[in-house]
Amino acid sequence: MNRYFLIIVSVILLAVASFSAVGFAAKTNSPLYTAENAPTFANNEVGFEETTEHPDEAEVSEKSPIPNPIQTITSFISGSSRWARWWMDFTDEERKYYESQKRAPGPARVGIQAGHWKNSEVPDELSGLKRNGGGASGGGKVEVDVVLEIAKKVKTLLEAKGVVVDLLPATLPVDYVTDAFVSIHADGSTSSNVSGFKIASPQRDFSGKSVDLVKDLYESYGKVTNLDQDKNITRRMSGYYAFNWRRYDHALSPLTPAAIVETGFLTSATDRKIIVSNQNLAAEGIANGILRFLADNELL
Numbered sequence: 001m002n003r004y005f006l007i008i009v010s011v012i013l014l015a016v017a018s019f020s021a022v023g024f025a026a027k028t029n030s031p032l033y034t035a036e037n038a039p040t041f042a043n044n045e046v047g048f049e050e051t052t053e054h055p056d057e058a059e060v061s062e063k064s065p066i067p068n069p070i071q072t073i074t075s076f077i078s079g080s081s082r083w084a085r086w087w088m089d090f091t092d093e094e095r096k097y098y099e100s101q102k103r104a105p106g107p108a109r110v111g112i113q114a115g116h117w118k119n120s121e122v123p124d125e126l127s128g129l130k131r132n133g134g135g136a137s138g139g140g141k142v143e144v145d146v147v148l149e150i151a152k153k154v155k156t157l158l159e160a161k162g163v164v165v166d167l168l169p170a171t172l173p174v175d176y177v178t179d180a181f182v183s184i185h186a187d188g189s190t191s192s193n194v195s196g197f198k199i200a201s202p203q204r205d206f207s208g209k210s211v212d213l214v215k216d217l218y219e220s221y222g223k224v225t226n227l228d229q230d231k232n233i234t235r236r237m238s239g240y241y242a243f244n245w246r247r248y249d250h251a252l253s254p255l256t257p258a259a260i261v262e263t264g265f266l267t268s269a270t271d272r273k274i275i276v277s278n279q280n281l282a283a284e285g286i287a288n289g290i291l292r293f294l295a296d297n298e299l300l
């Protein structure tokens, strides 16, 4: 058994070593965030938010990478190896750059994004977003209209506590830095029986705080709205385009704590009672979670 065992172990070790070498090359070659030059390892992970039942939510149109043989090979290997991305840490230059992007001094500042808002005005790098228009629909309502109202209410609640709020459309400022970012969406399903809310952090949390933000939001949103949790977090949520700072200019700084909230299903009568008919509760659930997060981080 020993000989075969050794052969298998050697093959595995070799494979790991070559992945590491290639990954290192990809890291050291990776330029700072121009959409054109961004390495393509995340391409097949990225969607524009999502839900279980919305295969039509657009993915971005692919740009061909620079025709550099090494980059092509590393992109292929990295892109096809999902786990490979987990150890793609900051390069030194990335870390230096993002750590230098400090927010202006002053009171706590939060970005609230109304999902799909002004989708028709996105820059070229996000043109794939135009295809999903106003997002999900149900009960005679379109997602963008519903979540914009909720987002405005969240803004009012936070401002009452002295927080500065940027109400953001689909297009974020370049390398957006803030104390917390929350993107607000609503779901849709082909079945009116599917219901519940769900919240996700970026797939890789470089800020180290997104998980806390998500936890605070889960607790407060569930408590205030009494809606059930939908456990089906999709990769289109954790791979939300706004989290993909390596690919897009108009994205969050990786150091911004971030969450995407699917407030409930527009196609569910139960959920509509909150997200359409009782938006104050939905807004309160989100605002309370954010306030808790800011307080825990001594920003309030």
Ligand SMILES: [Zn+2]
Pocket (backbone or CB within 6 Å): 049, 115, 116, 135, 136, 143, 185, 186
């Ligand atoms: Zn949406």
